[in-house]
Amino acid sequence: xxxxxxxxxxxxxxxxxxxxxxxxxxxxxxxxxxxxxxxxxxxxxxxxxxxxxxxxxxxxxxxxxxxxxxxxxxxxxxxxxxxxxxxxxxxxxxxxxxxxxxxxxxxxxxxxxxxxxxxxxxxxxxxxxxxxxxxxxxxxxxxxxxxxxxxxxxxxxxxxxxxxxxxxxxxxxxxxxxxxxxxxxxxxxxxxxxxxxxxxxxxxxxxxxxxxxxxxxxxxxxxxxxxxxxxxxxxxxxxxxxxxxxxxxxxxxxxxxxxxxxxxxxxxxxxxxxxxxxxxxxxxxxxxxxxxxxxxxxxxxxxxxxxxxxxxxxxxxxxxxxxxxxxxxxxxxxxxxxxxxxxxxxxxxxxxxxxxxxxxxxxxxxxxxxxxxxxxxxxxxxxxxxxxxxxxxxxxxxxxxxxxxxxxxxxxxxxxxxxxxxxxxxxxxxxxxxxxxxxxxxxxxxxxxxxxxxxxxxxxxxxxxxxxxxxxxxxxxxxxxxxxxxxxxxxxxxxxxxxxxxxxxxxxxxxxxxxxxxxxxxxxxxxxxxxxxxxxxxxxxxxxxxxxxxxxxxxxxxxxxxxxxxxxxxxxxxxxxxxxxxxxxxxxxxxxxxxxxxxxxxxxxxxxxxxxxxxxxxxxxxxxxxxxxxxxxxxxxxxxxxxxxxx
Numbered sequence: 095x096x097x098x099x100x101x102x103x104x105x106x107x108x109x110x111x112x113x114x115x116x117x118x119x120x121x122x123x124x125x126x127x128x129x130x131x132x133x134x135x136x137x138x139x140x141x142x143x144x145x146x147x148x149x150x151x152x153x154x155x156x157x158x159x160x161x162x163x164x165x166x167x168x169x170x171x172x173x174x175x176x177x178x179x180x181x182x183x184x185x186x187x188x189x190x191x192x193x194x195x196x197x198x199x200x201x202x203x204x205x206x207x208x209x210x211x212x213x214x215x216x217x218x219x220x221x222x223x224x225x226x227x228x229x230x231x232x233x234x235x236x237x238x239x240x241x242x243x244x245x246x247x248x249x250x251x252x253x254x255x256x257x258x259x260x261x262x263x264x265x266x267x268x269x270x271x272x273x274x275x276x277x278x279x280x281x282x283x284x285x286x287x288x289x290x291x292x293x294x295x296x297x298x299x300x301x302x303x304x305x306x307x308x309x310x311x312x313x314x315x316x317x318x319x320x321x322x323x324x325x326x327x328x329x330x331x332x333x334x335x336x337x338x339x340x341x342x343x344x345x346x347x348x349x350x351x352x353x354x355x356x357x358x359x360x361x362x363x364x365x366x367x368x369x370x371x372x373x374x375x376x377x378x379x380x381x382x383x384x385x386x387x388x389x390x391x392x393x394x395x396x397x398x399x400x401x402x403x404x405x406x407x408x409x410x411x412x413x414x415x416x417x418x419x420x421x422x423x424x425x426x427x428x429x430x431x432x433x434x435x436x437x438x439x440x441x442x443x444x445x446x447x448x449x450x451x452x453x454x455x456x457x458x459x460x461x462x463x464x465x466x467x468x469x470x471x472x473x474x475x476x477x478x479x480x481x482x483x484x485x486x487x488x489x490x491x492x493x494x495x496x497x498x499x500x501x502x503x504x505x506x507x508x509x510x511x512x513x514x515x516x517x518x519x520x521x522x523x524x525x526x527x528x529x530x531x532x533x534x535x536x537x538x539x540x541x542x543x544x545x546x547x548x549x550x551x552x553x554x555x556x557x558x559x560x561x562x563x564x565x566x567x568x569x570x571x572x573x574x575x576x577x578x579x580x581x582x583x584x585x586x587x588x589x590x591x592x593x594x595x596x597x598x599x600x601x602x603x604x605x606x607x608x609x610x611x612x613x614x615x616x617x618x619x620x621x622x623x624x625x626x627x628x629x630x631x632x633x634x635x636x637x638x639x640x641x642x643x644x645x646x647x648x649x650x651x652x653x654x655x656x657x658x659x660x661x662x663x664x665x666x667x668x669x670x671x672x673x674x675x676x677x678x679x680x681x682x683x684x685x686x687x688x689x690x691x692x693x694x695x696x697x698x699x700x701x702x703x704x705x706x707x708x709x710x711x712x713x714x715x716x717x718x719x720x721x722x723x724x725x726x727x728x729x730x731x732x733x734x735x736x737x738x739x740x741x
Contacts, residue, residue: 098126101146105129107153108136109476109528111511116522117460117556124525131516132525135450136475161228163480165217166536170209170232172217177202184220187230189213212540214483229483231533233540236569237549245727247665248277248284248428249676252303252600252686252699253316254332256676258707263337267412268318269707270427271419273676276711278425281724284500286428286673288600290316290413294375294436295338301699302687304432304504305471307439309490311363314405318412319344331700345404353407360406365389366440368399377443387444413497426499428673431491433505434471442472445486450475454515459522460556463622463690466521473512476529488537495545500671502594506551506570509534510560531560535568550594550671554578566592574669576660577602580642581634588667595669597660597678601689605660606653606681611635613685620691653681654715658722665726672723679716680705 095103102112105124110132113123126143134140138149160180165173172187177199185197185204190213197217198205204219210232218227256265256273274285291306292313293299303313315337356364366377369389373380384393420427434455435441442449449472456468479487494501503509510531515524542549550571553561565572574589576597589595597605603613611632617623623631643650646659657678664672677686687698703710710716 095147095150097143097146100150101126101129101133101143104133104138104146104150104153107150108133108138110136111526111528114458114526116458117462118464120459122458125523128516128519128523128525131452131519132514132527135453135514135516136477136527159224159226160219160221161217161226163477164229164231164483164530164533166532167210167215167230167232168235168536170211172197172204172207172210172230175204175217175219177204177221180221182219182221184218186218188216188218190215212543214485214488214540231483231536231540233536234543235539235567237539237542238546239548239569243670244283245670246283247672247723247727248282248286248426249273249679250286250428250596250600250673251288251676253287253290254301254334254337254699255686255701255703256707257332257702261707262319262340263333264315265707266318267316267416270316271416272707272711274420274425274427278423280720281727283424284426284428284671284673286500286502287430289430289432291432293334294438295334297335299334299693300436301332301334301693303430303699304434304469305436306432307367307436308363308441309432309435310359310441310493311406312409312413314338314341314402314409316412317341317344317405317408330702331697332702333700341405342401345401345408348404350400350404350407353404353411356403356407360403362444363440364399364402364406365394366443367402368394368396371395371398375438377438387446417497421499427497428500428502429494429498430502430504431494433508434469434473437470437472441486448474448478448482448486450514452517454517455512456515456521456524457513457555458524464624466515466524467690468515468521473514473527476527480530480533484533484537487534488541491538491541492545495541495547498545498547500548500550501542502550502552502573503538503570504552506553506565507555507557507561509538509551509564510558531564535564538570539568552599554599571670573599575599575602576642576664577608577638580638580645586641586645589664589669589672591668591670593669595664595667595672597664597674600675600685600687602685604675604682604685605657605678607683607685608635609639609650609653609656610683612683613688616688620688620696622688622690654719657681658719661719661723662726665723672727674723676710677703679719680710680713 105112110129111124116122130140130143140146140149160177182199185199187195187197187210195207197207212232215230215232216227217230253270254264256269258269261269277285289303289306290313291303292308292311293301293306315334369384372395373384373393377385383390453473454468455471455473456466459466509529511526511528513524514527515521538549550573551565553565553572554575572593574593574595579586607613614628614631618625618628639650643656646663648655648659661674682704684701686701688696691698
C-alpha cells in the first residue's frame, strides 16, 4: 500500500474527511499535509505522509475490547452487545444513583434487561481475566417539552447592551429582569440572551461571549451591584475593562460569609484565575507544575482567587433567585450554548487531554465568507470525550440548562462534524472531523429532561443531512431566519411548527441595514468582500428584499411598516416561538458583531443600544409594534391554550 493510499485509509479510520463539498458547493479534495496534521492531533504518531503505513498498522494492532467507550440506551433500552466467542464471568450495570442491575449472557450476546432509569450509568463486564467498563447514557429519545405547547414570543438581545439610566458600564441582571417584566406584561414569555459566560476583561480584553474563559461558570460582569455602585457609563461603547473594575470595587470589602462553600471545580477555577494574575494569561508559558495543573501557593494571587470565588458564588445565587422569580410568573430565560472556549481559558487548562492541540475550529468558504472562517478555539478530541463519557459536555450543557427555560445550541452541526484548521494553514485548508452524534444528542436530551429545558439547534449555513434528520427525531427545534428565506429560490415559505422564527441573529445584519445593504459596504471595508463583487452582492440583496416585500405586500422604503408586517407574518405562522432581535424595534442599523473581524479592528460586542432601556419601555412606536406582534400570536386565551405539538 503506497503512502497516500495508507494516509486516506488512516484518515477514514480516524473519522477525518478526505473530501467534502464546501459552502460554495465546490468539491474539495483535502491535501495530504492537512490529513497528516489532523490525524496526528487525533493521536496518530506521524510527522508526514510517509509515516501513514506504520500509523495504520499501529491502529490495526490495538486490541479492541468488547465494549465501546459509550453505549446509548434510548428510552432505557440497553443495546445488544456482541460477545463473539468470549465467556463473560460477570456483567452488570452500575446505576448512577446507586444499585446494580445484573446482566446475563445469552449465547454470543448479553441478554435483555428491564429498561434503565435515565442517567449516566456504567456497564461492567469481566471475561478471560479482563475487566471492561463503558458509560451507558440512558436518555429519552426526545428532548423535554412543556406539557402545554404555546405559540410564544419574546426578544433576543446581548445582555451587556441592555443598559438603562441606572446601569454601570454594561447592563446587569436587574436590567435583564426589567426587560423580562416588560415583555411579560405584553404577553411574551421569553428573553433570549447571548452566552453569560466569563470572558477576559482586563487588557487585552476579549469581550466576545463566544470566546469564554469557561463554559462551566458565569460572567462576573452580570452581577447586580445595587445602585450605590453605579458610575457614569461611556455613552458610545460597552467597556468591559471598566466594568470589571466596577465589580472589583464593589466586592473589595465583601467576604464569603453567608455563602455556600465552593465545590471542587469552582475552587480550581478560582485558583486558575489567581495564577493567571501572576503568571500571565497564556498558561502554556507557565512553569511546569502550574502548567500541568498544580499551581503552588506562590503561583497564585490570593486576592484574585478570592474575587473569583466570591463573584461566582454571588452569580449563582442571583441567577437562581432570578429564575425562581420569573418561573413564578410563567416566564423563561433563553440561553446560548457556545460551541467553544478561549484557548487560554480554564477549560483547556483543566482538561488538556480533551482538547486537540495546534488546531482551530472554523468553517470552510461559503457565500458569506468566501475565504473561510477561523473561530480561534481548540476542538474537543472526540475519542477522548467518549472515553470520559462526555462528562465535560454534560457539565457544560447542565450549567446552562439549570438556569434556562430554552437553550439554543450554537452551530448544532458540531454534533456530527467540526471543521478543523491546522495552525499556520489557510482557513480554506482545513477538513471535517466526525463526532459521535448519537451519543451527543443523548447527552443533550438527558440534560434537557433533568433541567426541564427546551432545546433549539442553530442549523444555519451548511447543514449535513444527519442534522436535518436528528432534530425532529429528538424534538429539537430548528431555526427559521426571514433574511435567509428571502434570499432563497422558489416561493417564500412560512416558519414551520418545528422552527423558532427570527428575522436575523447576532451574526446577521439588523433589518434596516439588511434592507439598505449597509452591511455590504462594511464587509468591503473590513476585507470580507472583494470590491469587484459588490455589484453582484447588492443585486442579490435587492432581489431578496423585494421578494420579501412583495410577499408581505408592503413598500421597501418604509422600514417601520416592513418590520411590522414581517413580525405579524412570523407571529401568525405555526412557529412555536417567535424571537426577533430587540434592536430591530427601533430600526437600529449598527450590528453588535461582524463575524470574521477581530475586536482589535472593529468594536465587536462593545456597542451599546442606541436607546436606553428606560426610553425603550415608554416609546409609543415600540409599544405599538410589540402589541402587533403579541396580537399576531392570538388572543391571550388562545395563546395559552393547549395546542398539538406539531413537530
